[in-house]
Amino acid sequence: MQSGVFFAAPRTAEIEFGAGRLAGIAEDVARVAGAGAPVVAVVDAALMSIGPGADLASALEAGGSPVALYVEIAGEPKEAQVDAIAEIARAIGARAVVAMGGGAALDAGKLAACVAADEAPARGYALGAAPLPSPRLGLICIPTTAGTGSEVTRTAVISTEDGAKLWYWGEALQPDLALLDPLLTLSLPPHITAWTGLDAYVHALEATTNHHRSPVSALHGHAALRLLAAHLPDAVARPDDLAARSAVLWGATQAGLAINVGSTAIAHCVSHALGTLGPVHHGLATVLAQEAALAWQVEGELNAGGEGPFAAVAAASGTSLAEFPQWFSDFISRCDVARRLPPGFAAIGAEALAREMLAPANAPMKEATLRVFGPGEVEALAARVMALAA
Ligand SMILES: [Fe+2]
Structure with a gap:
């Protein structure tokens, strides 16, 4: 074998791309977490009033999943919001988190899917202070902006209450599925x-x-x-x-x-x-x-x-x-x-x-x-x- 420096690409999310692809989300949840698995849907607040958020919720429910909607993310995602999503996930026995929106909603949903697997608050995992819980809940990310790339990264950035932005990283933050539907980006100003x-x-x-x-x-x-x-x-x-x-x-x-x-x-x-x-x-x-x-x-x-x-x-x-x-x-x-x-x-x-x-x-x-x-x-x-x- 030739000697040299080799680069191993880490595991990344499965990627599905297609206009109208959101309609198949129930089958995706079934694949990631089992048919009818309880789901926490973390949806950017702005998307609930213009269609995609409601479309996601009804598609999940049509697939038999009990759905708890979390729609409080607007602006930078906060630690307290991640802890709240994790608490909801524990309360309903969620087996998956589906996050839809810009980087804020995706990062909050990603970290909550990890944190929900334990009782500790998010802060304890900031800046690599402790390894993220594993296994985490099933995790599907649906970007509605074309920017952060969070749907395929193993990082999240979450703000403290006083505004400091803290990095979180680990393989557990890499989603199971990145669902890319360009129709969802048409309403972006x-x-x-x-x-x-x-x-x-x-x-x-x-x-x-x-x-x-x-x-x-x-x-x-x-x-x-x-x-x-x-x-x-x-x-x-x-x-x-x-x-x-x-x-x-x-x-x-x-x-x-x-x-x-x-x-x-x-x-x-x-x-x-x-x-x-x-x-x-x-x-x-x-x-x-x-x-x-x-x-x-x-x-x-x-x-x-x-x-x-x-x-x-x-x-x-x-x-x-x-x-x-x-x-x-x-x-x-x-x-x-x-x-x-x-x-x-x-x-x-x-x-x-x-x-x-x-x-x-x-x-x-x-x-x-x-x-x-x-x-x-x-x-x-x-x-x-x-x-x-x-
Ligand atoms: Fe950036």
């Missing part, structure tokens, strides 16, 4: 489509350009970059374009597969730090952070000869390394994103952001970044980001 789609683009960029990158993260990440670069502006401009929506949803899941093996880097360090300082959409924070850091990152690769992983990202996006920072800025503009942090950030200084970037929960993402930060460069990046709050 243009600005959310842009923010979540650009978050996915940055997942693919970071997973293929950081210290943890591998041939596996490149395989998925470059596929994601090609899909998102080609189709995201169309999905923003034409919300009913099912072909564009399908490409973006598949691209976001490919980007999720990339971060599942490759993790993230400086843009997510900054966006998690921003999220700790005040309420801001994760996708918006991430894309603004990536734009602020990109020229510096590309400069590092150009100085080293210009044939590194950013050149591959540029090529997958249809441009050259030298042109890539400008291409990325144009891409953001084509997605009609306003470069502005919420008004509450105007009172927060760049020093506070720099401090949060270096906090233990965020520093590993900075350390994963390929270009090493020299003296004053963290502070300079923080200043460039916070100038968007003026």
Whole structure:
């Protein structure tokens, strides 16, 4: 056998993709947890009023499953919400959790499916302090934004009551099934489509350009970059374009597969730090952070000869390394994103952001970044980001 370095891809969720695929959810539950298994359905609050949430509940009930609906997730998912979902699951003897929504609902449902298998509250498992309970309940994730990729990752991000975002990780967080139905993304407003789609683009960029990158993260990440670069502006401009929506949803899941093996880097360090300082959409924070850091990152690769992983990202996006920072800025503009942090950030200084970037929960993402930060460069990046709050 040839010697060398081999990369083993971890187990990932089974993936089902198709317009209208939600209709088959009862059979999926039967496969994952047994026919008629009691289910907790964690559904993003916004989806209950516009159809998909009710469609999910009635499809589950038609399959004979008693269903407890949890519809309190709006904005960042909280520890207390995870504990509440787990308590409901225990109370009804649930054998599966079905989570539908954006990353918030998916992450809450994922962690609750694990925590429900024990009596301890979620906090005890934060930052890898204790291994997650295993086996967990059956777990099906149905994304209705095309962004986080949480449906195929073994991580979750949950906020404490005082707003700190804590990472959870472990194989138990990898769902049994990711059900991708692009019809569910048609009602996503243009600005959310842009923010979540650009978050996915940055997942693919970071997973293929950081210290943890591998041939596996490149395989998925470059596929994601090609899909998102080609189709995201169309999905923003034409919300009913099912072909564009399908490409973006598949691209976001490919980007999720990339971060599942490759993790993230400086843009997510900054966006998690921003999220700790005040309420801001994760996708918006991430894309603004990536734009602020990109020229510096590309400069590092150009100085080293210009044939590194950013050149591959540029090529997958249809441009050259030298042109890539400008291409990325144009891409953001084509997605009609306003470069502005919420008004509450105007009172927060760049020093506070720099401090949060270096906090233990965020520093590993900075350390994963390929270009090493020299003296004053963290502070300079923080200043460039916070100038968007003026
Ligand atoms: Fe992200």
